[in-house]
Amino acid sequence: MKPTIYGYVRVSTKEQCEDRQLIALQEFSVPRENVYIDKLSGKDFNRPRYKRLMRKIRPGDTLVLKSIDRLGRNYEEILKQWRYITKEKRVDIVVLDMPLLDTRQTGQSLTGTFVADLVLQILSYVAQTERENIRQRQKEGIAAAKLRGVRFGRPRKEIPEMFWKLKTEWENQEITSRKAAEQLGIAQDTFLRWARESLTNVN
Incomplete structure (x- = not known):
């Protein structure tokens, strides 16, 4: 059976417009009937169209996304889905906004999968490091504020006579x-x- 190209589009709310993503997929020659659209939050993967797409795709197929964040709300979730699609489903992924995230064969000694996995791991590491840096800056800011006498939490109840x-x-x-x-x-x-x-x- 000939491999099929699919596209996935997600917008966070029903009010948001998916046109920008659809145009990008169309320019990549993804057939409109193979595009699956969810208008739901990315907080989890209980998305009906995404689930249907995961049941539909077969080894050798290609999944096209406008941007990597369409897979989830953070890199932990994105990595989980990336591994599921590329390792378990054995489907290629193409991320249009980031050409290095393309698991198709490059024609060189290194495969696209290896390069894309490496790039995604680096992105995940950078995102995690930034989250840790933000938490550390918050802790340091709180500690510095306490040294200045700033009190946190609810004000203490005054003792009545x-x-x-x-x-x-x-x-x-x-x-x-x-x-x-x-x-x-x-x-x-x-x-x-x-x-x-x-x-x-x-x-």
Whole structure:
């Protein structure tokens, strides 16, 4: 059976237009009837047209994409689908926006699959490194802000005057911590923490 060329198009919402991707696939001579379109988020692969396409393609076929991010929302997902299509389904992939991502034979000693896999691994590494750098910069920024006295999280509840009277009654075993907390409208743990902190401050 002669290998078939398929195209896949994804737009994140029903309001977005797929024309730009369709034009690119048409210029590559992908038959319109072989183009599968999903108008859904890329957060997962529960996409009906994509699933139908995966059932349809056969070893030796070619899948054409306008850009690599049509396969998923991040490189971890993209790599997973890339391996599934090229290794398990044994289908070639052509990414029009990035000519190096073309697994078809180059006619040289190195195959297109090897070069494309290498490029995708590098892209994945760069994306992962950038995510780690962003997290590290965020941590360093938070640490620097704390040194400047910036407080994060919800502001601490101010201790009301009534607390001191109830604390004395609690220390004299005239009232339980739970009852004291109820009168203050706070959690029992909060009352006990305030009591501990007041002792620390005195010492």
